Amino acid sequence: MARKRDTAGMVVCSLFILLGGAALWDTTRMLDRDSYVYPRAVAVLMIVFCLMYIGRQLLLPPKELTESLEAQTAQRGGSTPRRVGLVVTLFACALAMPYVGFLIAGSAAFAVMLLIAMYDPWTRFRIVVYPLVSAALVLGFYFLFKSAFLVPLPTAPFL
Amino acid sequence: MSFEFMWAALSPENFLLALGGVVAGTVIGALPGLTATMAIAVLVPFTFSMPTAAALILMGAIYTGAIYGGAYSAILLNTPGTPSAIATTFEGYPMAKRGDGDLAITVACLASVIGGMVGALFLLGLAPPLAEVALEFGPTEYFWLAMFGLTLIASLSEGNTLKGLIGACFGLLIACIGVAEISSDVRFTFGSNVMIGGIETVSALIGLYCVPVLIDLVATPDRHLKVTHETRGFRLGEATSILSRRWVNAVRSSVIGTIVGILPGAGGSIASLVAYSEARRTAPAGNKFGDGDPDGIIASEGANNATVGGGLIPTLVLGIPGTPTDAVILGALLVQGVRTGPNLFTEGGGSIVYTFMAGLFIATALMLPAGLLIGRYAYKSIITIPKALLVPSVAFMCVIGTYAIRNSTSDIAIMVVLGVIGWILNRFGFTPSPIVLGLILSRIAENGFVQGWIIGEATGNPLTGFFARPISFVLILVILLSLFYPMLKPRLVRRLARQEGRS
Incomplete structure (x- = not known):
């Protein structure tokens, strides 16, 4: 089995140290002791744990990668554009919702995500059934939340 | 409680209300973002025109069903439908991934029924004395309870405790974002109005x-869960056999759930985490914890369903709700003109409260057939729906569920950002469970610590409250035991083996 230092882990720890530093800096403008004691303690602990992790990686001999970790790393293939597409779609849906309403933003996001997740060939059956099922799901959830759970879903200002 | 209350609860109207409530609650609980509190809050106006006992039975049935329903999405999608089902994801999803999702759902159903029954039994037999326990819990005890929850990090860190601790600190820190509950100071918003409301736990x-899960699901054409093509039914026999071998875990977890449920503000998530922690700590050698051990599901589901009965104890006896859902039920009771308190058990022969308890038993029993059937349908749906429809459907549920909690589109954006952060961190060995643990326990820990300190300062010695109160002392001992038992266990086993060898 491979022996390796966890460089990526050390980079993440460095980012956590920066985050902890930012949190500590933000606590300096808090006036009430009850507000800053707890977050300060947590931020300091986080920085200490990160330093311990980095120190252990640098000073102690590198650990053997366990089988499961190796297997997990090997499994991490797949299409990055599809991953990015999904995240961008979800984010765009959240941002667009106040301007175009829930139904339009949700329907568009659903359609785009369907295209992103589509690996099978588009047969005539799928061309007809998938949009129908999608519309039924979106409208079903929309009316369930709006009418049954009385959730005030955003509506488009122009409608 | 005499049988007349059982007959009253078994009237056709009440029976149908219990059945309908369990089914509706299970479906609602299975949808990520929809909690039992929301389900009951929506229902409350409909109960105003019902007889009091019937209204209570319906609310109790929905509550029971919703807590169990959270297990479906926890097992099949790695998403706790309700916060109470967090610990169910730890073992449930790995079981589903290896093709045992159907067994995991049946185990969850049986454990939920046992938990619900134990909670209801405590409510029936020991409500007034147990309600007094809730009053003994002060801020310092809550602080130690949260610390006890955090000891679970060691076992959730999958071989890297430091990474687990860093993740937990990250969770504790992001829970501080927004307005501080005690001092009302605005923290870590860095001038952004979006962050003032803080990070909502369910969205996180x-x-x-x-x-x-969605990010990885969309990247490859592989199936979401491993599927075996043989027809295996409910796998009830297999699940019953597992439960019968692990009955101690089921009963212990149910009792933990009841006791944690009694404590106002603790709730099902803490109960399931504490029970899971205990199950993992006491698991025999060669257990599969972390890779899909049914013991974890038994602990989590037994405990979270026991909080239903447990939470109702202070609600009915003291008028102090144990969980947010109990607060809604309490509100509904007040609208019905019912005055909570010890007299509720004696006034008019206690007819309302005993009929409700009998209804709770019936609803819990109905959860077995209803839960198994709905669970089987949910499992079949998840494994048969094509990926092109599964991914947008789950993502859409996440979006609408997140929005529904606070009617905020910002929460959706925060949910997506946290998802991306979680995915990246997971790639580098920082698993999401310690982060979630920190996020959930942070508020209880901070409020307990600050309030305990303020009270201590007022009495002249802040440390006395933290270390000298009897319950605090017991909790500290349990924490130390939880931390050091795994290290001491091999030595104890070796010593016992040596002694046996000598004798």
Whole structure:
């Protein structure tokens, strides 16, 4: 089995140290002791744990990668554009919702995500059934939340 | 409680209300973002025109069903449908991934029924004395309870405790974002109005657990869960056999759930985490914890369903709700003109409260057939729906569920951002469970610590409250035991073996 230092882990720890530093800096403008004691303690602990992790990686001999970790790393293939597409779609849906309403933003996001997740060939059956099922799901959830759970879903200002 | 209350609860109207409530609650609980509290809050106006006992039975049935329903999405999608089902994801999803999702759902159903029954039994037999326990819990005890929850990090860190601790600190820190509960100071918003409301726990759960699954799901054409083509039914025999071998875990977890449920503000998530922690700590050698051990599901589901009965104890006896859902039920009771308190058990022969308890038993029993049937349908749906429809459907549920909690589109954006952070961190060995643990326990820990300190300062010695109160002392001992028992266990086993060898 491979022996390796966890460089990526050390980079993440460095980012956590920066985050902890930012949190500590933000606590300096808090006036009430009850507000800053707890977050300060947590931020300091986080920085200490990160330093311990980095120190252990640098000073102690590198650990053997366990089988499961190796297997997990090997499994991490797949299409990055599809991953990015999904995240961008979800984010765009959240941002667009106040301007175009829930139904339009949700329907568009659903359609785009369907295209992103589509690996099978588009047969005539799928061309007809998938949009129908999608519309039924979106409208079903929309009316369930709006009418049954009385959730005030955003509506488009122009409608 | 005489049988007349059982007959009253078994009237056709009440029976149908219990059945309908369990089914509706299970479906609602299975949808990420929809909690039992929301389900009951929506229902409350409909109960105003009902007889009091019938209204209570319906609310109790929905509550029971919703807590159990959270297990479906926890097992099949790695997304706790309700916060109470967090610990169910730890073992449930790995079981589903290896093709045992149907067995996991049946085990969850049986454990939920046992938990619900134990909670209801405590409510029936020991409500007034147990309600007094809730009053003994002060801020310092809550602080130690949260610390006890955090000891679970060691076992959730999957071989890297430091990474687990860093993740937990990250969770504790992001829970501080927004307005501080005690001092009302605005923290860590860095001038952004969006962050003033803080990070909503359920949205964070959806983001940290579900979004990473979706991100990986969309990247490959592989199936979501491993599927075996043989027809295996409910696998009830197999699940019953597991439960019968692990009955101690089921009963212990149910009792833990009841006791934690009694404590106002603790709730099902803490109960399931504490029970899971205990199950893992006491698991025999060669257990599969972390890779899909049914013991974890038994602990989590037994405990969270026991909080239903447990939470109702202070609600009915003291008028102090144990969980947010109990607060809604309490509100409904007040509207019905019912005055909570010890007299509720004696006034008019206690007819309302005993009929309700009998209804709770019936609803819990009905959860077995209803839960198994709905669970089988949910499992079949998840494994048969094509990926092109599964991914947008789950993502859409996450979006609408997150929005529904606070009617905020910002929460959706926060959910997505946390999901991406969770996915990236997971790639580098920082698993989401310690982050979630920190996020959930942070508020209880901080409020307990600050309030305990303020009270201590007023009495002249802040440390006395933390270390000298009897319950605090017991909790500290349990924490130390939880931390050091795994290290001491091999030595004890070796010593016992040596002694046996000598004798």
